[in-house]
Amino acid sequence: MNITLLDFAIIVSGSIGYFISIALITSSFYKNRANKYLSLSLFLLTTLTLLDWCDLENYLSQFLNNVMLDLLFGVILFTYFLIQIQHNYLKKKWYKWLYAFFFISVIIEILVTFFHAIFNFYNPDFDGWVYYIKYFGSFVYNTFLIFWARNLIKRSNTISEEKKRWLLRLNLFIICIVISWILSHIESYVFDSEYTTDFLWILISFLSWWILYYGVFRLQIVVQKDEIHQYLVSKKTHSNQAKKKISETTVSKIINQLYIVMDEEELYKNPLLSRLDLATRLGTSEGYLSQILNQETNKSVIQFVNEYRIEAAKNLLLDPVFNKYSIQAIGMEAGFKSKSTFYNAFNTSLGMSPGAYRKLQKKS
Structure with a gap:
């Protein structure tokens, strides 16, 4: 045959x-x-x-x-x-x-x-x-x-x-x-x-x-x-993420509003969130938002947003309730669009992968 x-x-x-x-x-x-x-x-x-x-x-x-x-x-x-x-x-x-x-x-x-x-x-x-x-x-x-x-x-x-x-x-x-x-x-x-x-x-x-x-x-x-x-919605904890305190050096009303909407509305959880979306929500232009954010925080828009996402992911990885869930699912809930984006941003921020971070916290 x-x-x-x-x-x-x-x-x-x-x-x-x-x-x-x-x-x-x-x-x-x-x-x-x-x-x-x-x-x-x-x-x-x-x-x-x-x-x-x-x-x-x-x-x-x-x-x-x-x-x-x-x-x-x-x-x-x-x-x-x-x-x-x-x-x-x-x-x-x-x-x-x-x-x-x-x-x-x-x-x-x-x-x-x-x-x-x-x-x-x-x-x-x-x-x-x-x-x-x-x-x-x-x-x-x-x-x-x-x-x-x-x-x-x-x-x-x-x-x-x-x-x-x-x-x-x-x-x-x-x-x-x-x-x-x-x-x-x-x-x-x-x-x-x-x-x-x-x-x-x-x-x-x-x-x-x-x-x-x-x-x-x-x-x-x-x-x-x-x-x-x-x-998270049923418990109304939203991962118990600590509210970011507005720096005393932050003088721009736009940046103050940015912190507020990010904390209260959790815009960072939208994986398709863009600079235009944020600027429109704050009633300003993309260029001005990028300029004032860089001046007052020394970060780009994507760095600022990813900082929130990483903090949310860290809280989920630390919570034993979510141990049964995959790291990729946690990254998606935190707002990352893909596995590679999540791993790269996390590794750049903490110098280790999300999996290594979860294992490290379990041992400590």
């Missing part, structure tokens, strides 16, 4: 898909209700891909193909979206009926297999019609669930914009897979070729890698950041 580059990619991505599925339900860092459904969704998608790629003729593979696992995949992925946006549909009694189509397909397959085995009944035309009805129904049902979920995500106001963007991207990725799936069937029937099928397999293979970083690691960081923020 000659293994092509595409075959190798499918095998590797399939292995990655199963690995991620297991990691999501065994690792304490990733374990939560939503990730359980994401894990099962990825497991089913990987299994469907490998079953289609292997094209095995044994009874087990044929049965798994015929019971329409993709119907189960659609509902489970839909549930994942509902959990992420905290939708009240999950509490409705009718929600469980969404699984009915999958169980109906299982019952149909069992009955068909029974008639074939016991009564030696086989009609190619009848089997063909059953096949096309099930696959067309699966396509329509999954497409309906995907676009329904997309509409719910767009209308949701219970999640952060970053999480919403991730969910919409994942949803769009699944839409692309469904479109490629139907095009592959059309191409195979009309042109008797499989170029779209190859593209579909590449797309599904890439999805495993994409979910590994953006859907699992990055999203978990965002979730942790949101948990930290919600805890």
Whole structure:
């Protein structure tokens, strides 16, 4: 058997898909209700891909193909979206009926297999019609669930914009897979070729890698950041950061106002905060703000803002309550846009990484 580059990619991505599925339900860092459904969704998608790629003729593979696992995949992925946006549909009694189509397909397959085995009944035309009805129904049902979920995500106001963007991207990725799936069937029937099928397999293979970083690691960081923020808001401590005292040498009204808005409104926690944003908030120009800040504090705007962020991060790293959260999530809550920016600013200020600072404080 000659293994092509595409075959190798499918095998590797399939292995990655199963690995991620297991990691999501065994690792304490990733374990939560939503990730359980994401894990099962990825497991089913990987299994469907490998079953289609292997094209095995044994009874087990044929049965798994015929019971329409993709119907189960659609509902489970839909549930994942509902959990992420905290939708009240999950509490409705009718929600469980969404699984009915999958169980109906299982019952149909069992009955068909029974008639074939016991009564030696086989009609190619009848089997063909059953096949096309099930696959067309699966396509329509999954497409309906995907676009329904997309509409719910767009209308949701219970999640952060970053999480919403991730969910919409994942949803769009699944839409692309469904479109490629139907095009592959059309191409195979009309042109008797499989170029779209190859593209579909590449797309599904890439999805495993994409979910590994953006859907699992990055999203978990965002979730942790949101948990930290919600805890601080609920306790109304805002990390108990000490208010900065205005220096006696500070004579500018603009700088006095800058200290006040930074302390009271915590503008530094906005990772997209710019010099223009600060100048507009203070009712002055960017140039004048930079000039007066440099004269009175000997710092640039970014140095001034990062000083607040580092102080906030230090307080979070020192608090045992946040020991279970990753350093990157703490950096995001403090206002840093990326891991590299956080580490560089922290190391420049204290001469050590955030991780080393946390370990040092635990030992002392």
